[in-house]
Amino acid sequence: MTGAGQDWSLQVRDLVKAFKEVRANDGISLTVEPGEVYGLLGPNGAGKSTLVKQVIGLLAPNSGSITLGPHDLVADPDAARQLCSYLPQAQMPIASFRSREAIDITGMIRGGDREAVARRRDELIEALDIGEWRDTMGAKLSGGVRRLVGFAMVTACPGRVVVLDEPTNDVDPLRRRLLWQEVRRLGDAGVAVLLVTHNVMEAEKAVDRLAVIDRGRLLAEGTPSSLKAEDRGRLRLQVMLTPRVETPDLPRFVQAHTRVGHNLMMVVAEAEAAHAIGWAQELVGLGLAEEYALGATTLEDVYIRLTGDVEGAGREGTA
Amino acid sequence: MTALAAPPGTTLRSGPGYWWDSYRMMLRWEMTSLRMVLVITVIVQIVSGAGFVLALGLFFGQVPPRAALFVSTGVLVVTLITIGLVLGPQLVAMQKAEKTYDFLWSLPVPRTTAALAWVTTNLVLGVPGMAVALGVALLRYDLALHVSWAIVPAVLLTLFTGTMVGYALAHSLGNPMLIAAITQMLIFVIIGFSPINFPAEQLPGWLAALHRWLPLAPMADTVRAGLTQGVVEEVTRSYLVLGAWAVAAVGVTSAVLGRRG
Numbered sequence: 001m002t003g004a005g006q007d008w009s010l011q012v013r014d015l016v017k018a019f020k021e022v023r024a025n026d027g028i029s030l031t032v033e034p035g036e037v038y039g040l041l042g043p044n045g046a047g048k049s050t051l052v053k054q055v056i057g058l059l060a061p062n063s064g065s066i067t068l069g070p071h072d073l074v075a076d077p078d079a080a081r082q083l084c085s086y087l088p089q090a091q092m093p094i095a096s097f098r099s100r101e102a103i104d105i106t107g108m109i110r111g112g113d114r115e116a117v118a119r120r121r122d123e124l125i126e127a128l129d130i131g132e133w134r135d136t137m138g139a140k141l142s143g144g145v146r147r148l149v150g151f152a153m154v155t156a157c158p159g160r161v162v163v164l165d166e167p168t169n170d171v172d173p174l175r176r177r178l179l180w181q182e183v184r185r186l187g188d189a190g191v192a193v194l195l196v197t198h199n200v201m202e203a204e205k206a207v208d209r210l211a212v213i214d215r216g217r218l219l220a221e222g223t224p225s226s227l228k229a230e231d232r233g234r235l236r237l238q239v240m241l242t243p244r245v246e247t248p249d250l251p252r253f254v255q256a257h258t259r260v261g262h263n264l265m266m267v268v269a270e271a272e273a274a275h276a277i278g279w280a281q282e283l284v285g286l287g288l289a290e291e292y293a294l295g296a297t298t299l300e301d302v303y304i305r306l307t308g309d310v311e312g313a314g315r316e317g318t319a
Numbered sequence: 320m321t322a323l324a325a326p327p328g329t330t331l332r333s334g335p336g337y338w339w340d341s342y343r344m345m346l347r348w349e350m351t352s353l354r355m356v357l358v359i360t361v362i363v364q365i366v367s368g369a370g371f372v373l374a375l376g377l378f379f380g381q382v383p384p385r386a387a388l389f390v391s392t393g394v395l396v397v398t399l400i401t402i403g404l405v406l407g408p409q410l411v412a413m414q415k416a417e418k419t420y421d422f423l424w425s426l427p428v429p430r431t432t433a434a435l436a437w438v439t440t441n442l443v444l445g446v447p448g449m450a451v452a453l454g455v456a457l458l459r460y461d462l463a464l465h466v467s468w469a470i471v472p473a474v475l476l477t478l479f480t481g482t483m484v485g486y487a488l489a490h491s492l493g494n495p496m497l498i499a500a501i502t503q504m505l506i507f508v509i510i511g512f513s514p515i516n517f518p519a520e521q522l523p524g525w526l527a528a529l530h531r532w533l534p535l536a537p538m539a540d541t542v543r544a545g546l547t548q549g550v551v552e553e554v555t556r557s558y559l560v561l562g563a564w565a566v567a568a569v570g571v572t573s574a575v576l577g578r579r580g
Contacts, residue, residue: 056425058424059580078331078429081427088419088422091419093352093423096351097352097354105348109344110427111328139355159327159427
């Protein structure tokens with residue numbers, strides 16, 4: 001709650017968006033509170049970007065509602081654009097802008113006054129450690145730095161909601177950490193951050209709550225720990241298969257599995273840990289696998305269990 | 320360590336001040352976006368406009384005064400509208416192909432400010448080429464021009480309509496390849512098959528009749544009427560047809576830009 005008692009949460013209710021026969025969003029409901037970093041997780045084509053494009057007023061739903069404070073964002077897309085900042089998945093069109101110019105102009109387009117935007121621009125450039133490229137033209141920036149400049153552009157004068165679609169793409173590990181700190185600070189300032197990603201490991205550390213979406217439906221929602229709670233008593237067995245080896249017949253104690261490349265990931269009950277190790281050792285002994293690891297389940301396992309998917313390519317699996 | 324000056328604003332901006340600030344910032348955005356091609360585009364416009372005028376002399380040797388007058392005034396129109404009708408749609412096609420289109424249309428500005436910023440950019444890009452082409456024509460052909468105040472509304476309406484038709488075309492079509500193909504074709508239509516650089520009588524009857532209702536011939540007529548005397552008949556009709564196209568293009572553009580998929 002901010003201002004004169006107004007609830008500034010972003011509320012999405014029963015949202016349906018169909019493209020011809022395909023229901024890209026099929027009855028999605030969620031709430032993002034001010035100050036909250038909310039993750040939208042899901043495989044490619046799950047309907048995440050379709051959802052956020054309706055929030056920022058670029059797409060209209062077939063049915064359902066989106067409200068932010070007193071504003072109906074479906075009926076009033078102009079309000080949506082003023083109240084929401086958007087960092088799209090694609091790179092920003094700033095080839096002929098110096099980094100600082102791109103940040104300044106976007107900040108002022110978003111309604112910031114010149115001095116305030118300039119102050120915030122300097123702070124962001126320092127916080128993201130991109131001072132070296134302050135006066136560099138966009139065309140000469142690496143993908144990662146361009147991404148960080150894009151983040152600074154949309155948050156130089158942020159809206160009540162900041163939508164970040166895969167913000168860390170191409171960004172180096174050190175600056176990724178800086179970027180997450182800035183995302184956190186947006187939350188601390190009262191911004192509701194809607195973070196779209198399929199990078200589960202990062203999301204686990206960065207978000208307060210998250211929703212897992214697949215085929216247009218919301219499969220689960222909660223804090224990272226609450227989502228993992230269901231997997232208590234389960235372990236993750238990861239086996240690196242020898243190249244060109246088929247997936248071996250799986251023992252009955254394997255509850256779910258997925259394979260990406262040579263990496264075979266399985267969920268097993270804690271009580272079966274000894275059997276699981278024995279079986280994995282046997283595979284290594286037979287030359288079918290190179291190594292294995294047994295550990296606690298992560299959000300990624302929850303994600304795999306819910307969606308039967310990991311980042312697209314080369315997968316097979318059951319959940 | 321950063322600190323946002325204050326929690327994000329909750330009041331929506333509106334009114335003339337908001338419109339004017341948005342227009343200024345969008346104009347700055349457009350000009351900066353084109354920075355690397357701005358000078359080269361103006362030079363290309365100047366060279367192609369002046370070159371067209373001079374090339375005609377090389378082609379025919381002795382150019383009849385009426386033909387010289389038509390080409391010299393027609394090429395101004397070509398210079399004015401090629402950016403809006405051809406370059407503009409191609410830039411939009413590129414934004415769609417590179418998927419930067421969504422970001423640009425997520426910016427919180429009134430749609431009219433983005434459109435007018437682009438019209439202004441076209442004015443900055445088109446007018447120098449037009450002026451130089453006219454100067455070269457005067458020197459080369461010793462033209463008898465009668466420049467009147469009517470050239471100002473003629474140039475503005477021609478540029479505005481050309482830009483808005485290109486804008487409507489670019490934003491209505493989803494496929495970037497299709498946009499590029501149509502604009503390529505438009506260049507041929509503008510230069511070779513429109514009564515811009517030559518009188519309509521030289522076209523086949525059916526094409527001349529068609530051009531009475533298309534915007535290209537009225538563009539040439541209104542600009543030519545502002546520079547000559549006794550050459551253009553029915554200039555009021557040309558203004559009306561051109562005005563109708565301007566209104567239609569604005570209507571289509573507003574409908575398309577207001578439409579959400």
